[in-house]
Amino acid sequence: MQASEIWGERWINNALPMARTYMEVACRKQSLVCLAADRKTMAGLNELLDQVGPYLAALKTHVDLIDDWSVESWEAFCTKAKSMDLLIFEDRKFADIGKISRDQMSGVYNIRQWADLVTAHLISGQDIVDGLQAGWNDVGRNGGVLLLAQMSSRGNLLSPDYTDTVVKTGSIHDGVFGFIGNGSKPDDLKILREKVGQGKLIWTPGVNIAIGDGEMGQRYGAPDEAIRAGSDCIIVGSGIHKSEDPAKSAKSYAEISWKALLDRR
Amino acid sequence: MQASEIWGERWINNALPMARTYMEVACRKQSLVCLAADRKTMAGLNELLDQVGPYLAALKTHVDLIDDWSVESWEAFCTKAKSMDLLIFEDRKFADIGKISRDQMSGVYNIRQWADLVTAHLISGQDIVDGLQAGWNDVGRNGGVLLLAQMSSRGNLLSPDYTDTVVKTGSIHDGVFGFIGNGSKPDDLKILREKVGQGKLIWTPGVNIAIGDGEMGQRYGAPDEAIRAGSDCIIVGSGIHKSEDPAKSAKSYAEISWKALLDRR
Numbered sequence: 001m002q003a004s005e006i007w008g009e010r011w012i013n014n015a016l017p018m019a020r021t022y023m024e025v026a027c028r029k030q031s032l033v034c035l036a037a038d039r040k041t042m043a044g045l046n047e048l049l050d051q052v053g054p055y056l057a058a059l060k061t062h063v064d065l066i067d068d069w070s071v072e073s074w075e076a077f078c079t080k081a082k083s084m085d086l087l088i089f090e091d092r093k094f095a096d097i098g099k100i101s102r103d104q105m106s107g108v109y110n111i112r113q114w115a116d117l118v119t120a121h122l123i124s125g126q127d128i129v130d131g132l133q134a135g136w137n138d139v140g141r142n143g144g145v146l147l148l149a150q151m152s153s154r155g156n157l158l159s160p161d162y163t164d165t166v167v168k169t170g171s172i173h174d175g176v177f178g179f180i181g182n183g184s185k186p187d188d189l190k191i192l193r194e195k196v197g198q199g200k201l202i203w204t205p206g207v208n209i210a211i212g213d214g215e216m217g218q219r220y221g222a223p224d225e226a227i228r229a230g231s232d233c234i235i236v237g238s239g240i241h242k243s244e245d246p247a248k249s250a251k252s253y254a255e256i257s258w259k260a261l262l263d264r265r
Numbered sequence: 266m267q268a269s270e271i272w273g274e275r276w277i278n279n280a281l282p283m284a285r286t287y288m289e290v291a292c293r294k295q296s297l298v299c300l301a302a303d304r305k306t307m308a309g310l311n312e313l314l315d316q317v318g319p320y321l322a323a324l325k326t327h328v329d330l331i332d333d334w335s336v337e338s339w340e341a342f343c344t345k346a347k348s349m350d351l352l353i354f355e356d357r358k359f360a361d362i363g364k365i366s367r368d369q370m371s372g373v374y375n376i377r378q379w380a381d382l383v384t385a386h387l388i389s390g391q392d393i394v395d396g397l398q399a400g401w402n403d404v405g406r407n408g409g410v411l412l413l414a415q416m417s418s419r420g421n422l423l424s425p426d427y428t429d430t431v432v433k434t435g436s437i438h439d440g441v442f443g444f445i446g447n448g449s450k451p452d453d454l455k456i457l458r459e460k461v462g463q464g465k466l467i468w469t470p471g472v473n474i475a476i477g478d479g480e481m482g483q484r485y486g487a488p489d490e491a492i493r494a495g496s497d498c499i500i501v502g503s504g505i506h507k508s509e510d511p512a513k514s515a516k517s518y519a520e521i522s523w524k525a526l527l528d529r530r
Contacts, residue, residue, distance in 0.1 A: 040368065040372075062368070063372075064369050064374065065368035065369050065371060067371060069372065091361075093361050095358040095388070096356075097416075098418075100303075103303075103327070103330035106330060107329045107334065108329070108331070108334045109373075122422060123413075123421060123422050124422075125416075125421040126420050127418065155391050155434075157389075157431075169420075
């Protein structure tokens with residue numbers, strides 16, 4: 001079965017090359033799982049990748065909190081990730097003006113050269129999306145911007161009005177790959193999907209096979225429910241890397257997510 | 266004259282060690298000028314510092330867009346900046362949750378080790394301020410967080426309501442040094458100062474001796490008017506580094522800003 005058939009309206013309505021790349025990767029890997037790989041050492045990151053890479057569609061990184069980062073070790077890590085056919089998603093939360101954000105794609109980390117996806121807040125205005133896309137363009141690469149539409153952190157300022165503005169602006173911007181939503185409440189996610197329409201992708205943290213489990217009172221939603229409610233990728237952290245058998249967990253998340261996508265069609 | 270006397274209510278009402286450090290530096294340097302040092306090479310940054318360092322109270326950096334950055338060259342640069350008695354202000358615009366932001370203070374750039382000030386958006390909630398302060402605390406250093414209360418970029422989402430929430434939350438948070446406001450309109454700045462009260466510092470871009478001048482239609486305000494309206498530091502970029510004689514320009518900005526502070530008492 002082709003990606004276009006499996007993803008249906010999403011495929012038809014999102015022509016951003018990176019969006020289609022993701023949809024194809026998800027089909028090849030039979031997984032809608034992105035691992036939140038919040039490790040502070042290259043060894044930790046490599047260990048995770050070796051264990052669970054086969055079951056992932058994407059890997060979410062924070063390059064700027066790795067204490068022993070080097071150009072060479074990172075290049076090797078990214079090469080390995082690519083050989084496992086997964087996208088690299090730098091959760092940088094860009095939040096400056098367009099011109100500065102474009103420059104922040106370069107520098108020592110040179111994010112534009114290896115990241116397929118990045119997150120951005122729309123707080124500074126939509127020029128940030130153009131700036132980030134220009135960053136990729138500067139090195140002849142494609143990429144996609146995920147805008148923060150919702151967060152679950154205490155006291156966050158992404159009010160319903162703010163979310164609506166982000167969705168309204170982002171839904172019609174060519175450089176936007178999709179949105180970060182909250183996967184813990186399927187009903188809220190359905191509402192978000194209605195607002196977003198069928199084109200842009202929604203990626204959601206806040207899911208766990210063990211629903212309701214979570215550190216410090218954080219609540220989780222079920223991965224299959226999130227996908228049926230309109231999520232296109234589940235971002236999983238501790239549910240995989242803190243489990244006794246990360247590979248087995250990752251495989252379960254992949255199977256559940258893939259089955260939910262097929263059910264959703 | 267003592268800093269406490271010159272800064273008056275601001276000194277009395279802001280006990281954050283880094284806030285008082287800034288007020289003292291400004292008095293020693295007789296300057297309320299922060300240079301926006303947006304250069305992409307270490308040589309460019311060093312050249313700027315050598316030219317205008319004596320006239321600055323602070324230097325605003327974007328460490329992540331310097332193409333030839335290295336641990337050693339940055340350490341030398343910061344040591345030179347400190348020897349010129351100025352604060353280093355990394356305009357990172359942190360915008361993640363508290364825990365991640367704390368970790369983002371480390372990594373290869375190790376911002377906590379050399380930055381005296383950083384910017385943050387309050388979008389993720391006030392835990393970001395605690396996270397950043399914990400970052401400095403992890404290495405036994407003091408620092409201050411400047412929250413984005415206003416931006417001037419096209420289509421930005423810092424609505425009056427958003428600004429009010431940031432000011433209300435930030436004004437009573439011990440870890441907040443102050444706010445980034447907009448220096449181009451003194452009347453708006455007066456309103457912001459009223460909302461902030463007398464404690465927290467307000468730093469303002471958008472000022473230029475040549476009022477109304479600016480790239481792409483950007484409007485500037487007069488530096489002395491900004492300070493009399495309640496700004497405590499003027500962030501100047503092209504007005505200094507694009508002038509024919511940067512040192513002479515920086516000296517003018519310093520003199521104007523210092524005189525305005527003395528007038529304001």
